[in-house]
Amino acid sequence: MCNLTNPAFTDEDKARDFLESSRWPDGAVCPHCNQRENVKPLPPEAMMSKPSKKNPQPKPTKGWYHCSACRGKFTVAVGTLYERSHIPLHKWLLATHLITSSKKGISAHQLHRMLGVTYKSAWFMAHRIREGMKETGVTGGDMGGQNEAVEVDETYVGGKAKNAKRGKPEPQKQAVVSLVEREGRVRSFHVPAVTASNLRPILTAHINAKSVLMTDESTVYRAKGIRKGFANHLSVNHSQDEYVRLGGYVHTNSVEGYFSILKRGITGVFHHVSEQHLGRYLVEFDFRYNNRIALGVDDQSRFEKAVKGIEGKRLTYRRTDEARA
Secondary structure (H helix, E strand, C coil), X not given: CCCCCCHHHCCHHHHHHHHHHHHCCCCCCCCCCCCCCCEEECCHHHHCCCCCCCCCCCCCCCCCEEECCCCEEECCCCCECCCCCCCCHHHHHHHHHHHHHCCCCCCHHHHHHHHCCCHHHHHHHHXXXXXXXXXXXXXXXXXCCCCCEEEEEEEEECCCHHHCCCCCCCCCCEEEEEXXXXXXXXXXXXXXXXXXXXXHHHHHHHECCCCEEEECCCHHHHXXXXXXXXXXXXXXXXXXCCCCECCCCECCHHHHHHHHHHHHHHHXXXXXXXXXXXXXXXXXXXHHHHCCHHHCCCHHHHHHHHHHCCECCCCCHHHHHHHHC
């Protein structure tokens, strides 16, 4: 069970030790040349910075390593999403714990208050952590399988016209399509519009052709290119108050349940999610759903998996901010 009393969330040395054991269980590896045998720790005094106006009495810096093969120097943060960050490692780990253990997410404003960093820093931290939650090594058609049901449905995210700023056009709702395995994983996508041409490549790329497709009565899913790509297609007619049939086998309750968590998070926690960053928030909600208690993943395991996801990735503030502009 992961909790806020973990020393890695309050002590920089403990945080560094945790991250090193997570990333390098068999000893430090040089991120520049992938060598282990030629890596040795540097004494803290060797990396002491020069005195400056901001830091007139610099302290020895711990956690540095030297690789004699490529003559590179590095810390455990190099080659990860934490690289070049001035925010202490223990605050990164605490932010990751708070995000992964909060079922409906936690806002950047709340992170800013709890971590003692600026709102701008908290906003950027949250996006970096979401980057680490992205699925890697996804293979085609890996959802569902022989006689397994995969539910597909769409929802819309966005503000109401009454909340638009004066002189601004009515806010455009954004379409989100989710694929949910029965008692399994979810994969969500931000699409420009819910049309057969937009959904066909998503469904055929991610759902096993031997699966049974479960949808509502929308005609989009009846298009030949979608319906004939799977073993069977069954649906319920919500417009006729039909939600379950064939003894409870045919329904879209799983995907509707996921949407309820997503909507409560966006409405109650984030309040507003921009079109440019909606995909990042979907990654966060998908990650927590795919690593939930029902699948045998507790808070600690979910947190550790998110920390492992930072490796080999970079996300600069400029890239993130340009997407917001």
